[in-house]
Amino acid sequence: MAKKSSAESQGRGGNSAVKARDKATLGKIVDFADDVAAKTFGGREPKIDIPTRTKSNTIWNKKRGILQMGDAVSQRELFNLNQAKQFMQTCLHSNSVKQLIDADKTLSLRGMFYKGLHTVAGTKGEKTFGDQDESDGILEDLEVSLEALREELHIYAKKRGTMIGNITIVDNGDEIDCRRMGTGGYAIPGIVEPDVIQFKRCEAKFVLHVEKDTVWGRFNEDRFWEKHNCILTEGSGQPTRGVRRLLRRLNQELNLPIYCLLDCDPWGHYIFSVIKQGSISLAFESERLAIPDAKFIGIRSKDYRACGLSDDVQIDLNDNDIKRAKEIAAYPWFAGDKGWQREIEGLLTNGFKMEVESLITKDISYVTEEYVPQRLKAKDWLD
Amino acid sequence: MAKKSSAESQGRGGNSAVKARDKATLGKIVDFADDVAAKTFGGREPKIDIPTRTKSNTIWNKKRGILQMGDAVSQRELFNLNQAKQFMQTCLHSNSVKQLIDADKTLSLRGMFYKGLHTVAGTKGEKTFGDQDESDGILEDLEVSLEALREELHIYAKKRGTMIGNITIVDNGDEIDCRRMGTGGYAIPGIVEPDVIQFKRCEAKFVLHVEKDTVWGRFNEDRFWEKHNCILTEGSGQPTRGVRRLLRRLNQELNLPIYCLLDCDPWGHYIFSVIKQGSISLAFESERLAIPDAKFIGIRSKDYRACGLSDDVQIDLNDNDIKRAKEIAAYPWFAGDKGWQREIEGLLTNGFKMEVESLITKDISYVTEEYVPQRLKAKDWLD
Numbered sequence: 001m002a003k004k005s006s007a008e009s010q011g012r013g014g015n016s017a018v019k020a021r022d023k024a025t026l027g028k029i030v031d032f033a034d035d036v037a038a039k040t041f042g043g044r045e046p047k048i049d050i051p052t053r054t055k056s057n058t059i060w061n062k063k064r065g066i067l068q069m070g071d072a073v074s075q076r077e078l079f080n081l082n083q084a085k086q087f088m089q090t091c092l093h094s095n096s097v098k099q100l101i102d103a104d105k106t107l108s109l110r111g112m113f114y115k116g117l118h119t120v121a122g123t124k125g126e127k128t129f130g131d132q133d134e135s136d137g138i139l140e141d142l143e144v145s146l147e148a149l150r151e152e153l154h155i156y157a158k159k160r161g162t163m164i165g166n167i168t169i170v171d172n173g174d175e176i177d178c179r180r181m182g183t184g185g186y187a188i189p190g191i192v193e194p195d196v197i198q199f200k201r202c203e204a205k206f207v208l209h210v211e212k213d214t215v216w217g218r219f220n221e222d223r224f225w226e227k228h229n230c231i232l233t234e235g236s237g238q239p240t241r242g243v244r245r246l247l248r249r250l251n252q253e254l255n256l257p258i259y260c261l262l263d264c265d266p267w268g269h270y271i272f273s274v275i276k277q278g279s280i281s282l283a284f285e286s287e288r289l290a291i292p293d294a295k296f297i298g299i300r301s302k303d304y305r306a307c308g309l310s311d312d313v314q315i316d317l318n319d320n321d322i323k324r325a326k327e328i329a330a331y332p333w334f335a336g337d338k339g340w341q342r343e344i345e346g347l348l349t350n351g352f353k354m355e356v357e358s359l360i361t362k363d364i365s366y367v368t369e370e371y372v373p374q375r376l377k378a379k380d381w382l383d
Numbered sequence: 384m385a386k387k388s389s390a391e392s393q394g395r396g397g398n399s400a401v402k403a404r405d406k407a408t409l410g411k412i413v414d415f416a417d418d419v420a421a422k423t424f425g426g427r428e429p430k431i432d433i434p435t436r437t438k439s440n441t442i443w444n445k446k447r448g449i450l451q452m453g454d455a456v457s458q459r460e461l462f463n464l465n466q467a468k469q470f471m472q473t474c475l476h477s478n479s480v481k482q483l484i485d486a487d488k489t490l491s492l493r494g495m496f497y498k499g500l501h502t503v504a505g506t507k508g509e510k511t512f513g514d515q516d517e518s519d520g521i522l523e524d525l526e527v528s529l530e531a532l533r534e535e536l537h538i539y540a541k542k543r544g545t546m547i548g549n550i551t552i553v554d555n556g557d558e559i560d561c562r563r564m565g566t567g568g569y570a571i572p573g574i575v576e577p578d579v580i581q582f583k584r585c586e587a588k589f590v591l592h593v594e595k596d597t598v599w600g601r602f603n604e605d606r607f608w609e610k611h612n613c614i615l616t617e618g619s620g621q622p623t624r625g626v627r628r629l630l631r632r633l634n635q636e637l638n639l640p641i642y643c644l645l646d647c648d649p650w651g652h653y654i655f656s657v658i659k660q661g662s663i664s665l666a667f668e669s670e671r672l673a674i675p676d677a678k679f680i681g682i683r684s685k686d687y688r689a690c691g692l693s694d695d696v697q698i699d700l701n702d703n704d705i706k707r708a709k710e711i712a713a714y715p716w717f718a719g720d721k722g723w724q725r726e727i728e729g730l731l732t733n734g735f736k737m738e739v740e741s742l743i744t745k746d747i748s749y750v751t752e753e754y755v756p757q758r759l760k761a762k763d764w765l766d
Binding site: 158176 | 483558619694738
């Protein structure tokens with residue numbers, strides 16, 4: 001794919017995939033506005049239906065292995081003192097999104113807050129948004145109402161996380177060979193939709209996703225991805241939407257298994273849960289972010305004995321850890337899984353957490369040369 | 384530079400620059416060990432001199448424009464109950480560093496903690512290190528004692544921050560064209576010493592460093608680096624050592640001015656202070672991390688009027704902000720600078736902070752199309 005000429009260089013425009021996606025999103029926004037207008041001019045009360053983003057309206061779809069939103073809907077009316085502000089905020093952000101798509105530009109959540117912020121005419125300093133949280137909530141409402149991912153509204157989440165390995169991608173027309181990205185790697189952007197990122201050539205047979213950049217550095221330095229023909233990603237903690245969406249696309253479009261190497265603690269288990277099933281607060285995203293067949297390759301509670309580790313690796317569980325572990329064990333997708341029930345029981349029985357980095361107590365490269373290769377060979381992981 | 388063959392692919396070895404750097408560091412470690420041994424076998428008390436890392440031993444070198452360590456030294460003796468543990472910890476980490484260099488591998492600070500962690504023989508569960516902080520402190524002692532940057536000891540800090548622009552670099556043998564890195568960019572690694580990263584071809588005339596990845600995204604999307612022939616970096620907040628060292632090398636080796644676009648608040652001023660003069664707690668690093676001629680291009684307190692901003696951009700200063708602003712105004716390098724005194728006075732008089740992203744209230748691309756180009760043209764910045 002050729003580099004864009006400078007005439008096309010403003011924004012991400014130019015290819016037909018962009019236009020198709022944006023056209024669809026614009027269509028939804030225009031329909032939304034038309035509906036409000038039709039009600040108004042028809043003498044009816046202007047109101048909009050917003051699917052309810054609450055835990056009670058979140059359904060665990062066991063068959064598909066993802067969280068989904070239920071059918072509950074709340075109405076937002078203009079002529080209702082409690083709802084008028086949110087109604088106006090929704091219209092304001094819809095208009096901003098339309099402007100972004102028309103200009104072929106993107107904004108962060110913070111940027112959207114500032115873009116929509118102004119003093120309401122005729123008031124004594126009443127602002128359109130009290131704070132960014134208020135703005136973020138309205139954007140989530142808009143996502144579910146329009147059934148469009150935030151990324152399709154031209155809004156991006158934080159950029160964080162890196163990739164390296166046996167794949168060539170095209171990012172905004174630039175061909176990037178992830179086999180030749182040195183010690184730094186390719187920085188995964190906030191928006192990785194198919195019109196921005198295309199997969200070009202991929203020999204990799206799987207993806208190894210690790211929690212921390214420091215662990216990623218160990219695997220890259222030992223050239224694990226070259227020796228084991230894979231792609232190596234990291235999310236610097238809880239992976240961003242960009243990272244999750246990229247992993248999902250690698251899984252769905254290239255049929256690559258996703259193996260997650262995370263700490264043996266409730267935080268590691270939670271990260272895995274979000275990668276696999278989606279987050280409870282944003283269940284509507286799961287359809288396009290969750291990876292139901294992701295695997296948890298470790299660290300496992302049995303490893304203390306199985307790997308002959310010393311007590312140096314033990315980090316005592318505190319009260320909050322124990323509470324979180326029990327909450328996570330009760331998640332529907334873990335509750336029905338014997339492997340996960342045993343795993344979390346093992347963690348609680350041990351009474352201590354273990355970090356991936358603690359395997360260094362065996363040897364600097366134990367994790368890359370023995371631990372992960374052995375687990376992959378034995379297909380020893382949790383679903 | 385050719386890609387390493389698989390026989391050489393373990394670690395970063397292979398080229399002569401690595402060997403020279405590692406040889407020098409190893410020599411220092413061996414000298415250190417020899418000195419301890421000579422004292423011991425000579426019947427003298429084993430002790431080591433550690434330069435004092437305190438504020439009172441930090442000197443502001445006005446002429447060079449950097450913070451430096453003074454001459455104060457504290458002794459650490461083996462036969463002193465208060466010092467014996469630290470003496471042993473220092474020897475333990477020295478040995479680990481030697482092992483890392485011999486194996487041509489690198490470790491994170493967390494990794495070094497685990498590597499050095501074990502139960503001391505003959506004790507009832509006494510550990511070599513109580514926690515990672517203890518380990519980190521010893522590594523800093525080692526840096527100053529050996530006069531070697533952490534990176535030369537094969538220890539890396541967190542990887543964070545990205546780069547794009549008119550430069551081609553070589554990272555561990557891989558040629559990376561930063562003009563063709565899409566929307567994601569090149570992820571700046573933790574260690575950017577000349578044996579890992581070489582600058583190959585650079586047309587860029589300056590570096591624009593921004594605080595946040597979201598602002599970086601705006602500049603990249605608007606292809607600012609292409610239109611203004613520069614390099615664009617971000618540090619996701621306080622830049623890591625890797626980012627600071629890379630900026631310093633771009634400044635020193637390629638003579639590129641470094642312009643920093645940061646928020647108008649004490650945190651933005653502090654980030655600039657660290658980029659420019661180094662941090663007080665780690666003054667010994669300034670020699671090779673500080674960039675005395677870095678420029679602060681904005682946001683400036685005068686911009687509220689100068690740019691005709693609305694009150695939407697105002698974020699009230701809280702008590703802590705006011706305290707921090709006054710502390711920063713008293714830093715020797717700011718205290719003697721009329722421009723900075725005016726700037727911080729302006730911030731306090733305004734009574735509010737402003738974020739770079741708040742310029743979106745003017746227009747999405749105001750910051751890339753008007754603000755920064757105008758400031759560069761007018762050479763309107765703070766030193």
